[in-house]
Amino acid sequence: MSDNANRGGRGGRGGFRGDRGGDRGGRGGGRGGNRSRGDSQSGRGGGHLRGGYQSRGGDQARGGGPPRGGGGFRGGPSVDMAVRGGNPDNTPPETGGVYLRDKPILAPDASVTNAENTLVQQTKGKIIDGMPGRTGYGTKGRVIVLRTNYFQLQTAFETNNPExxxxxxxxxxxxxxxxxxxxxxxxxxxxxxxxxxxxxxxxxxxxxxxxxxxxxxxxxxxxxxxxxxxxxxxxxxxxxxxxxxxxxxxxxxxxxxxxxxxxxTLSQMISYLRSTSATAIYDARGDLIQLLNIIMCKRPSTIGDVTAVAGNKFYPNQVHPGKKYMALGGGLTALRGYYSSVRPAVGRILLNLNVSTGAFYNNDSIITLISQSGKGSLSLQEAFIRMLKVEVSYKPSKGDAFTKVKTIIGFAPGPDKKALKRKRFGNSKETRFSYTDASTGKVIDTSVFDYFRTHHGITLAQPDRPVLNVGTRADPQYVPQELCKVLPGQRYGRLLSGDQTTNMLAFAARYPNKNAQSIVDEGLRLMGLQHPDINLQALTVQPFGFSVKTEMLTVPGRILPTPQVKYGKATVNVRNGSWNCDKQTFVRAARFANWAALKLDIGNTPAMVESPNPENLRERDMKNAPGTIDELARYLRNYGIIMGTYGGLGSRRLLETTIENRDANDKILIEIFEFQKKKGCNMLFIVLAKVDKWLYARIKVFGDTKYGIHTICAVGSKLQKGKNQGMYMGNLALKFNIKGGGVNHTVPGAMIAPMDEKTMLMGIDVTHPSPGSSAGAPSIACVVASEDHFLCQWPGSIRKQKGKQEMVGEERRDGDMVNGLVEMVIERLRHWQKKHSNALPAKIIVYRDGVSEGQYALVLEKELPSFETAFKQLYGAQQKWPKMAIIVVGKRHHTRFYPTKQEDADYNERAPDRSSWNCIPGTVVDRGITGRTYHEFYLQAHQGLQGTARSAHYVVIKDDLKFTADALEQLTHNLCYLFSRATKAVSVVPPAYYADILAERGRAYLFTTLQEDHGVSEGSLVSGGGDEWDGSVHPDLRNSTWYV
Incomplete structure (x- = not known):
């Protein structure tokens, strides 16, 4: 766990959070003691790593043949999130390179560039559809040409054919x-x-x-x-x-x-997109794009062995002859498919096609699946298979055998006998029901076991297994497990375990060129747009009046200048978005008056090796526990951190962290924190015996919310590991300094006008309950804000609000309606005031995370008034309010970029095997695929070390500061080098990133409610949870960056 000190990417929040120090797809953390790289766990995303998540690479999917019928879509709401591509486990290792390296590079469409240049003269300074128009296109940086996973639709109107x-x-x-x-x-x-x-x-x-x-x-x-x-x-x-x-x-x-x-008519849409008037209107554009998406998805949605999810993600499933898959363990299989979306752009209509990787249930017998799941208790087994569709094999007393498709509601309830302790679930001999005999009219009471023996001639071989209810709770229908087989292509929508996540990422990780090739070959074929033998589009999209070009678009891009990074002693060398802070001191050192360390054993597992066995440990690993803590303290002092009175290394032992032991373990933790609080400890370093998500969450609940003690956790095996220990200690030092109010490093010239030292940066995010969370589970809303020009400290405010509510705003608290966003904004402004001699910020720039394209207007409608209410309370008259900009940060999009030349790619000639072939850090794109009027751009600030890097998408929805394109792009790029928990640029601007981390901490406070993923509501399963968190943070911590 290491308090996630070594996080290099934004991993899924499910079984694995990922190393989050650097890029979300790269290797982790800061390079403290030496030049060795950090860990290479590499999830991305912002939502939890669930059973479907959007990948960046892909491989073969079956296409070919005419479409079948006109049928509809399958699937449900999407919980997928983008990750990397991958290669199947039965193919040789792939090699990286430039996609279509030996082919001519088509220049970006000059007519589109000209149209953009003309249109921007009309949008500059105007409010269009309630949002600021684009002010211009960026010019800074080295100009390059990139390919992107977009394909142009060509209408009959554009080719001068009848439509x-x-x-x-x-x-x-x-x-x-x-x-x-x-x-x-x-x-x-x-x-x-x-x-x-x-x-x-x-x-x-x-x-x-x-x-x-x-x-x-x-x-x-x-x-x-x-x-x-x-x-x-x-x-x-x-x-x-x-x-x-x-x-x-x-x-x-x-x-x-x-x-x-x-x-x-498509000509109306094309005429609108070609218009150079900022006021051009085509009210039906959204409806027509919806129809084009329906047409585009017709082909894959009607192939029987392709599973459709959310209407626009298509997975060749387990019975498809061209499936690409990998066993994840626990009864799940990873499948590779494709995501499709039709989008309008300047002068043309485009198809965005990306690779999607999802987790699906194995299509085995239900008994085999339950065994594979590894779920020990019947309650967890029931939750795992709930709502699965199964094929039930029947054998009537007369006639031929037949099958029916049924949906599992759960296990049958146990017998209700007053004389015996009630069993929760009933087996086939215990589960009874009544039916009316068709021949006699008599009502017969029977067991499931007897019914199937009498009516179907089936003597059940495993009668002791819980019976399945395939009806409803009110009107149950019972079938034995041994007659049921799971239908293929059923997506798993809950959190993956750590091992499953690791396997998923291993399957999904592919080089960008292989990703691109898969999209053009198998993706287009699956969508019915390309076939080696026939004109497949003549059967799929051409009858509807358009065709799709099968070459990826090229777009202009630029590589922005790399910012400088400065520590206390010197400016360090930045290469490929990374640097080394070894032998540096922090810009401003933290100070801890009293600190202590604790060795926390779990059951028979020790947290640290005190008497090492020479047969199992190399000499350099043989450090006893006190010596290791002394070594940590030496590293902290070398970075300049002032460590005050050391309370020594304590040792406690918890019971095994089972659900049954949670109350007892809570009591031990309370004793620990009460003891440290009485001693005046304000930083407790805890060495854990092993990674345990529940224990980590409880430590944070007690430290952050109950006792006001900073905590940093590390797993003993990592802390005492001789190899790369300096790097690990350096990563811990980054966190010690942030929590203690220090400044790790600065970026000279980071502030670009109109931003100045009177400008506050804010980040806002909301995280929602995962599938399997308790009924009525809340969402977590967060606001973080800078406190000075160093942009290192980001205190935050956090609130619970109604589950699944995306906009931050009113909530019911103690019977009254309270605006949580107003409260949080006021808290952040009051804190700024204390740091600036009672002066409030003159400008505020908000980076809003977690908002989809369809919700931009909602931010202005629902959240902007909360800011204005806060301004009215603190600033008074409107003319005194701060100037404000709101920029939405998108992470879950499906746009990818591919270098067209080796010199524009992340390639190291001296270490080819460590080359990712992604775009170089600082690559920005604001032309070619963006919309007509919005001020938006894509920025890949980080080094994508594995798979295909995903840029962040920034859209300006309010701008009183009048940002130019160059100023906002370079400012955002600079800020990505100011994430204090890493020694590398991050993929998402820090205000949004910190808000996301704080939201994740809120999930830890509500671990049993939000993350346990039992999928059951019985109170017996959530012992030790209770009312886990009241929504507050301890006053001693709330104005620090306690949550990193």
Whole structure:
């Protein structure tokens, strides 16, 4: 755990957080003692590492053949997040390089550049759709050409061919109909004879798009349709339809109405995108892009062995002959697929195509899957398989065997016998139900075991296993486990374990050139846009009036100048976004009046080696525990940190950290902290026996919120490891100095006008409950802010708010509505005031994390008024308010860039095997793929050491400061070198990064509620959690950067 001192990338928050010191895809942490690099754990993302996450590389996916039908989409809400590509475990190692190195480099489209230059003259200084127009394009830095994973759509209008309108219809379904039933209904509707001779596509939920107007007939006023049930039974020998079949048909008969909405022509969209007027309007642009996405996704969504997730991610699943996969362990498999999105840009419509990697359940028998999961308790097993679709094999007393598809609701409840202690789950002999005999009319009470033996001739081989409920809680239907097999292509949407995360990243890590090749080859083929033998587009998209060019676009980019980095003694050499702080002193040293160390054993596992066994440890590793702490103190002093009175090395032993022992372990932790508090300790260094997420979370709860003692945790095996110990100690020193109020390093000239020393930087983020969190679990909202011109200390404010609420604002607290954002902004401004002789900042720049493209306006509508309320309280009249800029930071996008020349790539001739072939740190793109009017840009500030690096996307949604493109791009780049917990540039600007880290700390405070991922609500499973956190931080810490 090491208090994540060595984090080099933003890992998933699930089983693994990743080394977060540097780039989110690189190696970790600062280089304290020597030039050796840090760890190479490499997750990215901002959300939790769940069972699907967007990857940067990919491999083969099956394409070919005509599309099947007009069907809809599968899948549910997306929880995927972008990571790297990877190569299958059965292929030889891949080699890096420049994609299409020996091919001519097509120049970026000059007509687009000219249109951008003309349009920006109209957008400068204007407010367009409530947001500031683009002020210009950047010019600073060395100009380069990059490829990007975008492909141009070419309409019939653009090629001077006749175009046909696209017609939209909406299907209004009566009643509460599940998404799977909606998809089946829409698929049957578009297969109707009314659509003969017409090209048609559907989103499987509501929308149908056609190339001709159809006669609706009875559909216009209301009709019904019986869904085809592939597992339905036939009439018996007498021709009688059984009563239960009649009831099923009634349930599967759905009433609906079809409404014609309107028609669109692609020429209207192209004319709008080509317009050089800032005030040009095409109100239907969003609706038309939606239809184009539906058309684009028709092909992969109708291939039976391809799983669709969220409508635009497609995974060739376990039964697909061209699948790319890797076993993750724990009953899960990683599958590689593709993400697709149609987007408007200046003068043209583009397709963004990226590789997606997700975790899926193994398609084995349910008994095998449960065994593979490694879940020890029945409660965890039930949570793991809940809502899985299984194929149930039946054998009736008469007739042929048949199967049905069912959804697991959970295990059957145990027998309710007053004389015995109630079992939570029942097996096939214990689980009983009643049914009416069709021949006699009698009500018969029976067990599941007896029913299957009598009615299906099946004597269960494993009757002691819990029975599955495949009905509902109110109307259960029971089947034995041994008759069920998991259907392929079912995505796992919860947190991955640490080992699964490691395997996922190993599968996903690919060089950028291989990533690009996969997108162009297998990705386009899967989407129905390319085939070696036939013109596949003639069957897929051309009937709808457009085609897609199959070469990646090239766009202009620039490499910005590298900032200088200065420590107390000297300016250090920065190379590829990294530097070494060995033999340096910090700019401003922290001071700890009283500190102590604690060795925390767990069960029989010691935290530190006190009497090393020469047979197991090399001589350089043979350091006893007190000597190791002395060595740490020496490193801290060498960096200039003033360590006051040392309270010595204590030792305590916890019980094994099982759920049953949590209350007892909490008592031990409370004793530890109460003892240290009485001694006046303000920094406690804790050496842990092993990584344990619950224990780490509890230490932070007690230290941060209950007792006000800074804590830093390290795992003993890492702390005592001779190799690279200097680097590890240096990483710890970075954190000691930040927590103690110090300044690690500075970037001379980091502030670029209009920013100055009277400018406060803020970061805002919100993190939400993960799948499997407790019912009613809250979201965590955070605001961090700078306190001076050093930009090293980032005290923060944190609040709980309603779960899944993205905007920070009003919440109900103690019966009253309270605006949490107003409170947090005031807290940060008051703290600035104390640091600046009662003066408030004259300017505020906010970097807002975690907001999707569709929510930009919501930030201005919901969050900006909270700032204004705070300003009114502290500044008074509006003319005294600070000037303000709000910049949204996007991390979860699917845009990737690829160098076109070796000199523009991260390539080291002396160490080719350590070359990533990514873009060079400082690469910025603000042309070619950006929108018409917004001030936006992509910046890769960090060195992407593995896989395909992902730039951060910045969009200005408010700007009283009138930033030029060059000023904002260089400022943001400079700030990425001021992340104090690392000796390298980070991929996301520090205000947003720190807000994300603080939000993660909030998740630790609510570990049982948010992170445990039991998926169950029984109180017996959350012993030791209770009311984990009241939302506050101890007063002794709240104005420090305690959370790093």
């Amino acid at each position: 046909a309108p696209l017609y939209r219809y909406d299907v209004d379904i009566t009643g509460d109909v599940s998404r799977p039933k909606r998809r089946r209904l829409l698929s049957q509707i578009v297969a109707d004879a009314r659509f003969n001779g017409v090209s048609v596509a559907t989103d499987g939920a509501r929308i149908i798009v056609t190339t001709a107007k159809i006669e609706l007939g009875s559909w216009a006023t209301g009709d019904s349709m019986l869904l085809a049930d592939p597992s339905a039974t036939s009439p018996d020998a007498t021709g009688t339809v059984p009563a239960h079949v009649q009831a099923a048909r009634a349930r599967y008969t759905i009433r609906f109405k079809v409404d014609y909405i309107t028609s669109y």
